[in-house]
Amino acid sequence: MDAKDRQIINALQGGFPVSETPFAEAAARLHMTEDDLIARLRRLCDEGHLSRFGPMYNAERLGGAVTLAALAVPDERIEAVAAQVNAHPEIAHNYARAHDFSMWFVVAAEQPEQIPAVLADIAAETGLPVYDMPKLEEYYVGLRFEL
Amino acid sequence: MRIDDTDRRLLAAIEDGLPLAPRPYAAVAQRLGLGEADVLTRLRRLRADGIVSRFGVIVRHHELGYRANAMAVWDLPDGQVDDVGRRLAGHDFVTLCYRRPRRLPLWPYNLFCMVHGRDRDTVREQIARLNAEHGLDTHPHDVLFSRRRFKQRGARYSMRGAA
Structure with missing residues (x-):
């Protein structure tokens, strides 16, 4: 890079433009050519620096629901429990963290009522209590990831 | 705000990315059998309504060199949490900031921040700065570094979004 x-x-x-020739507009602001911008974005995606170029959606505004949930998983079961949790297609991401609450996962569903059902299934399958911690308030952070 | 089936088809068509071509919306429109102007109007509305929350490069933090991340959590009095949350969110290394419910007795924390940095020491310093600048040291707090990423997917379009 x-x-x-x-x-x-x-x-x-x-803030990518929604217009007929958005790459040309964005390129002009960056003092480069449209072709150069498109070629660079393609390469940054191909090389894995970007996961994609496009929109990010707000699940709640689309009528869906999202929550963060935690499990206190004994160390020796972490792999097996991760497999049980990840088997649910509603799991968006799942991280092991250094804490007694060792597994943290995000559940995203098209219908809000799916969330408690998925959490109940995970509790039943793993035999572990699931701690549901939906957001109550979001504090706005800027968009920027400065490089 | 209302979204219709055509909006949904449009959102699904671009969720994996916009075509990297000079007229990307025309290409999407053609694929969906719509007019380019219709696609532009719909996308502007979806963005104004906050359904499209961001539009541009979606970065991979880890691949860009932000190799450490931690969830920093605090137990703040209910009357202070909104004020502190808004202030913490103003730091550029705080990438998400939420108030969430406590789960007593085991989980007393109600303010959650994701902090990204190039390595763990950087993340530790950043969190120490939050505590120092905002007078948070006297409140119960904890830091949960990530150990492993078991799953991170692009969800279906209606499921995408931060938790």
């Missing part, structure tokens, strides 16, 4: 790639990533974390 060179300085221009970093400039693109810093500038285009939000």
